[in-house]
Amino acid sequence: xxxxxxxxxxxxxxxxxxxxxxxxxxxxxxxxxxxxxxxxxxxxxxxxxxxxxxxxxxxxxxxxxxxxxxxxxxxxxxxxxxxxxxxxxxxxxxxxxxxxxxxxxxxxxxxxxxxxxxxxxxxxxxxxxxxxxxxxxxxxxxxxxxxxxxxxxxxxxxxxxxxxxxxxxxxxxxxxxxxxxxxxxxxxxxxxxxxxxxxxxxxxxxxxxxxxxxxxxxxxxxxxxxxxxxxxxxxxxxxxxxxxxxxxxxxxxxxxxxxxxxxxxxxxxxxxxxxxxxxxxxxxxxxxxxxxxxxxxxxxxxxxxxxxxxxxxxxxxxxxxxxxxxxxxxxxxxxxxxxxxxxxx
Amino acid sequence: xxxxxxxxxxxxxxxxxxxxxxxxxxxxxxxxxxxxxxxxxxxxxxxxxxxxxxxxxxxxxxxxxxxxxxxxxxxxxxxxxxxxxxxxxxxxxxxxxxxxxxxxxxxxxxxxxxxxxxxxxxxxxxxxxxxxxxxxxxxxxxxxxxxxxxxxxxxxxxxxxxxxxxxxxxxxxxxxxxxxxxxxxxxxxxxxxxxxxxxxxxxxxxxxxxxxxxxxxxxxxxxxxxxxxxxxxxxxxxxxxxxxxxxxxxxxxxxxxxxxxxxxxxx
Numbered sequence: 001x002x003x004x005x006x007x008x009x010x011x012x013x014x015x016x017x018x019x020x021x022x023x024x025x026x027x028x029x030x031x032x033x034x035x036x037x038x039x040x041x042x043x044x045x046x047x048x049x050x051x052x053x054x055x056x057x058x059x060x061x062x063x064x065x066x067x068x069x070x071x072x073x074x075x076x077x078x079x080x081x082x083x084x085x086x087x088x089x090x091x092x093x094x095x096x097x098x099x100x101x102x103x104x105x106x107x108x109x110x111x112x113x114x115x116x117x118x119x120x121x122x123x124x125x126x127x128x129x130x131x132x133x134x135x136x137x138x139x140x141x142x143x144x145x146x147x148x149x150x151x152x153x154x155x156x157x158x159x160x161x162x163x164x165x166x167x168x169x170x171x172x173x174x175x176x177x178x179x180x181x182x183x184x185x186x187x188x189x190x191x192x193x194x195x196x197x198x199x200x201x202x203x204x205x206x207x208x209x210x211x212x213x214x215x216x217x218x219x220x221x222x223x224x225x226x227x228x229x230x231x232x233x234x235x236x237x238x239x240x241x242x243x244x245x246x247x248x249x250x251x252x253x254x255x256x257x258x259x260x261x262x263x264x265x266x267x268x269x270x271x272x273x274x275x276x277x278x279x280x281x282x283x284x285x286x287x288x289x290x291x292x293x294x295x296x297x298x299x300x301x302x303x304x305x306x307x308x309x310x311x312x313x314x315x316x317x318x319x320x321x322x323x324x325x326x327x328x329x330x331x332x333x334x335x336x337x338x339x340x341x342x343x344x345x
Numbered sequence: 346x347x348x349x350x351x352x353x354x355x356x357x358x359x360x361x362x363x364x365x366x367x368x369x370x371x372x373x374x375x376x377x378x379x380x381x382x383x384x385x386x387x388x389x390x391x392x393x394x395x396x397x398x399x400x401x402x403x404x405x406x407x408x409x410x411x412x413x414x415x416x417x418x419x420x421x422x423x424x425x426x427x428x429x430x431x432x433x434x435x436x437x438x439x440x441x442x443x444x445x446x447x448x449x450x451x452x453x454x455x456x457x458x459x460x461x462x463x464x465x466x467x468x469x470x471x472x473x474x475x476x477x478x479x480x481x482x483x484x485x486x487x488x489x490x491x492x493x494x495x496x497x498x499x500x501x502x503x504x505x506x507x508x509x510x511x512x513x514x515x516x517x518x519x520x521x522x523x524x525x526x527x528x529x530x531x532x533x534x535x536x537x538x539x540x541x542x543x544x545x546x547x548x549x550x551x552x553x554x555x556x557x558x559x560x561x562x563x564x565x566x567x568x569x570x571x572x573x574x575x576x577x578x579x580x581x582x583x584x585x586x587x588x589x590x591x592x593x594x595x596x597x598x599x600x601x602x603x604x605x606x607x608x609x610x611x612x
Binding site for chain 1: 393396397398417418419420421422423426427429430431432433435436437438439442446447449450454455456457458459463499502
């Protein structure tokens, strides 16, 4: 299934890889199935048929309220945030040519967290203003990292090391903020820092959904250039790409998705790192595999949410689950790369 | 027009002092132009500028009568191709997919694979003899095979001008000849080829037009038989030598003379 399938209608043609389409579809189906499970289970169990009836509008008021108002936002945010993180990681790993070059590793998520904490603890904001703080924090961090390490072709190692440095400084600042805060505020901040979809509402759904919708057209347009950029700048330019601009646009798309995802769900670890890698292992396709990475991200986060709520005895925030799974994944990734004689750093 | 590609008052620099200084050059259409010169003479830099990969500090590169910077970059990509010195192999890509990427400048979001694309890729792979490697992973190929794959990718771009930055460096002798023979075949097919080469004898054999550079300027240009003299080699490379006719082709053959034998040189 390495071959391509070409669809032709008149002058138009699409070139698809059947394996990628199948893998992505299966992942989306699995994510949706788990989402229905998440909608159906809880303190007030709702049978599957009633879940579907509530979603499409013909269930009793009580059931519809539980499914649509109480559970749907959380389930939808998990899927959308997962997809956003998957896309964001796929772009960054491809741009940096390094499996570690994902937003949570180069300090962007920590930047978002710092922005959120500044709003929460210094400015006394809450709700949407915290999200805005996270967004701004993430974008400022990216600006700094871009200027220091990203121009002239993004040296991967420099970027990852710079990210570790920036993360450490910001994390120290975060700790300072929390230590100086009042107890309740500090606890609130700490809860946000774990990363959770437990308290999601339709506002969060709209934010992350809107970001994905707005960024989809440029993503489709520049996603193809991402493949060419992986040949190196000279080859990319020779094939008609404005490399520097293309890279900046792609990086901004990636950073915005990571920022909005962090703004609505807190810093959820490792999905952006693992989803693209796992997706391309399944599709066996070269390149960033953005679509499959999005599907994998949605599946991973929905599954983590399910594990956190149902498999373990406590209702754990999803961030704890992804961090635990991600740690295992990272160990496995590093061990595998070393065995094959490749060095990530 | 006789010269679709050329440079006017071209000054090129990276950060500090100019690498190429106030250079004039015309690349004759249908020529096999080879640029030679000692290390750091600016030959690769010049090639990058001709391919608009490097922006000139001043002056301009002309393509079809207009400054190359005035064209949309995708339009340039349909007229002129470049094989960089060390392009990167995306991990996990097979030969056919890499060659197919050479069609990028001809494609659109909703025109991802026309019948022309398929034909161009098949032709390019046949000409470079990589058809049999189609489903092999590029990172598992030998250096020589890989270079033919890169050539196929540039060929799939279907440009009438092809720029090659040291296409034979890092290859063993058999693969050097392999790559140069493919270039010669492309040249006979009507393409304009501009290549940077290190081996003067190979340059003399394959080039119809030789450009000799030193210190960022062109010191000699013309058919190899006129340009390649013992004085020039001594001047440009600082190596005393004999230039004799190549027994195989009659083109100039540069025979360097080592220190202990310099007494043998004609005064």
